[in-house]
Amino acid sequence: MSPTLQLFLIVSAALFCIGLLAALSRRHAIFILIGIEMMLAGANLNFIAFWRFSSEPHQPTGVMIAIFSIAIAAAEAAVGLALVISVYRHYRTTNVDQLDQLKG
Amino acid sequence: MNSVAFIVIAIFTLAAGLAAATLQKLMHAALSFAVTFVGIAAFFFLLGAEFVGLVQVFVYIGAVAVLIVFTILLTRRDVEKDRGFNWSGAFIAIAVFGGLIWAILKTQSLSVAAPEIPALTVKRIGEVLMTNYVWPLQCVGLLLTAALVGALILVMEEKQ
Numbered sequence: 001m002s003p004t005l006q007l008f009l010i011v012s013a014a015l016f017c018i019g020l021l022a023a024l025s026r027r028h029a030i031f032i033l034i035g036i037e038m039m040l041a042g043a044n045l046n047f048i049a050f051w052r053f054s055s056e057p058h059q060p061t062g063v064m065i066a067i068f069s070i071a072i073a074a075a076e077a078a079v080g081l082a083l084v085i086s087v088y089r090h091y092r093t094t095n096v097d098q099l100d101q102l103k104g
Numbered sequence: 105m106n107s108v109a110f111i112v113i114a115i116f117t118l119a120a121g122l123a124a125a126t127l128q129k130l131m132h133a134a135l136s137f138a139v140t141f142v143g144i145a146a147f148f149f150l151l152g153a154e155f156v157g158l159v160q161v162f163v164y165i166g167a168v169a170v171l172i173v174f175t176i177l178l179t180r181r182d183v184e185k186d187r188g189f190n191w192s193g194a195f196i197a198i199a200v201f202g203g204l205i206w207a208i209l210k211t212q213s214l215s216v217a218a219p220e221i222p223a224l225t226v227k228r229i230g231e232v233l234m235t236n237y238v239w240p241l242q243c244v245g246l247l248l249t250a251a252l253v254g255a256l257i258l259v260m261e262e263k264q
Contacts, residue, residue, distance in 0.1 A: 002106070002218060003107050003217070004214070004215045004216060005214045005216055005218075006209070006214045007114075007155060008147075009115070009208045009214060010205060011114050011118070011204060013112060013120055013199065013204040013208065015140075015144075016204070017197045017198070017200055017201035018118070018121040018124075018125050018197070019121075020130055020193075020196070020200055021124070021125050021126075021193060021194055023193075024125065024190075024192075024193025024194075024196055024197060025125075025190040025191070025193030025197075026125075026129065026190075027190075029174060030131065030172060030179075031125075031130075032129070032135070033172070034137050034172065035125065036125055038124070038125075038137075038241050040141065041140075041141065041164075044144070044160075045144060045147055045148075045218050046148075048148055048151050048156060049151060049153055050141065052151045052152055052153070052221070053219070054217055055197070055219070057187045058222075060228065060229060063153050063155070063224060063229065064237050064240075066148075066156050066185075067156060067159060068153075068240055068244055070156070070159055070160060070163050070164075071244045072167060072211055072244070072247065073163075074167060075248050075251035076251075078171065078252065078255045079251050079255050081172065081175045081255075082254070082258040082259045084175055084179065084254035085179065085258075085259050086121035086258045088178070088179040092258065094179045095262055097208075099169060
């Protein structure tokens with residue numbers, strides 16, 4: 001008995017929600033980025049699973065979207081971490097609760 | 105596809121992900137993040153997308169995890185530990201998880217077994233990337249260049 005598409009979707013939903021938990025409950029900017037990366041990985045797992053279980057696996061569309069999504073996630077991580085370092089240089093903190101200068 | 109391998113990889117990945125989301129020490133959480141991505145790459149191998157699994161290992165464990173560890177080391181003076189946990193975030197995450205699980209279990213057409221497919225070779229991926237997907241490929245190249253330049257500008261020292 002091999003795993004069905006449903007099980008893969010449940011695992012990727014769990015991964016997405018763990019990422020959401022990290023992004024919403026953490027105070028540290030780097031960990032908010034880690035949570036966003038985990039949510040993106042959950043979406044990638046969905047793309048690959050739908051490609052594998054589709055009726056036309058000759059077209060590698062899901063694989064292509066996953067590859068492009070990984071490239072975009074890498075660009076996002078680079079810019080995000082550069083922002084964290086830049087914010088740290090100005091305010092000497094990476095705690096997002098203390099970055100409230102724009103708050104009205 | 106082997107269901108024992110599936111269960112082992114699922115438990116491994118989700119446990120490492122939970123550790124990355126909740127561990128208090130920053131460095132431990134960053135290392136569990138890397139372990140989570142090993143698990144996701146294992147899922148890609150299980151699903152027959154070996155190339156994407158290898159790209160995942162190279163990009164996330166080789167580059168992003170190292171970048172995160174470097175950023176933690178560079179901003180270390182601030183806080184060694186991540187104090188304070190926002191419980192409303194946990195409630196929202198559990199509510200979203202419940203909604204997603206409800207939608208997945210309610211959809212009847214999802215409980216299908218995997219069909220037999222021919223192996224997806226790197227040759228085929230290269231051919232498709234250079235014919236059907238050549239414009240997205242160029243756009244991603246442009247995006248990566250712009251992100252590189254933007255990241256460099258962001259971290260450059262400001263002249264007084």
